[in-house]
Amino acid sequence: MNETTDSLLINSDKPSRKSRLFESGHMKLLVLFLIEQAPRYGYEIIKSIGELVGGGYSPSTGTIYPTLSYLEDMQFVSIEKPDGDRKQYKITVTGINHLNGQREHLEHILGRLETRREIQNNDQYLDIYRAMGNLKTSLRLKLKNNALTEETIHQIAKSIDQAAVDISCLKNEVVR
Template identity: 65%
Template sequence: MKSDQFSSHDFERHEHAERGHGGRRGRLFESGKMKLLVLHLIAQQPKHGYEIIKEISDLVGGGYSPSAGTIYPTLSWLEDMGFVQAHMTEGDRKQYHITEAGNTHLQSQNDQVKHLLERLETRREIHGNDQLLDIHRAMENLKTALRLKLKNNDFDSEQVRQIAEKIDQAAVEIGRL
């Protein structure tokens, strides 16, 4: 199926499936980023689904591992779009290879891929550096406090403005350190 034939409903349904384990704690991968990462990994070398799961887990660090329920629909989508092709290998396992259309798409998204890889490297460094554990804990506390506040819906527009202002002030102060 060509990209112009893919309905917006199909795209949105796949975007929802893309959230994987990261969706419970907030979205690690923004819309479409998992597809780009998987395509990037396949472009480096043809891979089986399990190898992709392992490489993403290593790239992200911090105990994150995408589920098979995230990776295999992503691979199917990439295949439907003509960006990858599956070849059967010994043991009847599929190995995914990038196509010319996939390379073209990946090149057109080069800046996004670079940004995503930098973001994942920063995340991995934070999770892997014991000296940064307090920062990581504080970041998680802030996310949890915001999630709880937003979930309860017990705030007005003035409180929203105040919360945003406090976060902006903290960002400025951190940037000055």
Template identity: 60%
Template structure:
């Protein structure tokens, strides 16, 4: 049996009934492309030494929209950065590690400055769309598009012609939006 998801109205979003505001049971696209999470964690530690839990909370606040990285994402990232010599730890009591950036980490952060800047801008835009009432219709429409795409991509009748038509419609919408 195929999962049916309803498209959302503005009223759904105003009531807080949007699909995006509920826990997601299926696989979603990755919020962070390869290496972006490592860069963001390094950026946050560069601002001030932090414990892993503080990093999780800060990323959650930066991203907004109910996203919180799991400990299973952050702690392996911290271990990787430490293994690479980009951060170092210091025990701050009660077996809590506090992470500090190293000189090598500062150099890496400078090298990746453009990527970090782009990521922070992307997260700011995401937060703005999700939290600003004036963007409510855009957020709703984006969720409706994602729902429609998920339903089509899960369809057994999806052939090459239908895929081409879907891509063509998305491209046309992008062109029209760009011309506004």
């Protein structure tokens, strides 16, 4: 291996948990961003996030409405009722200032979601999805066996690390 491929390997004594779609605070920023674009009802926010994320994802009302309550408590949004009882959320000056201070972080979140959508909508990647599913399944089955030796654990980790290096070394060919 060389310096480039060595840098792709993550050397950690402590395994990390699978990353969630939205880390702490990301949903709040995303909701505030959507409200900044135009005042919205809760249901519209749920639909808009589903469209941004893609892949059939839809946040639950149990996620969105507490987020909206938090944003209101922080005075980042205000509530209007233009057609009776339904609450429409509108960004405040405080909310705009907060969002502007988090713009770089927001752009990172939006970029990640765009990449996720592009991958999900590209039929070329079906073989990769299938292969990743096979890898996950084989790992789950192997890890269910609590009697794995230390040697087997190291062999599994080495195989996955090597696959990561091999993938990173593949040449990108432009399809025209």
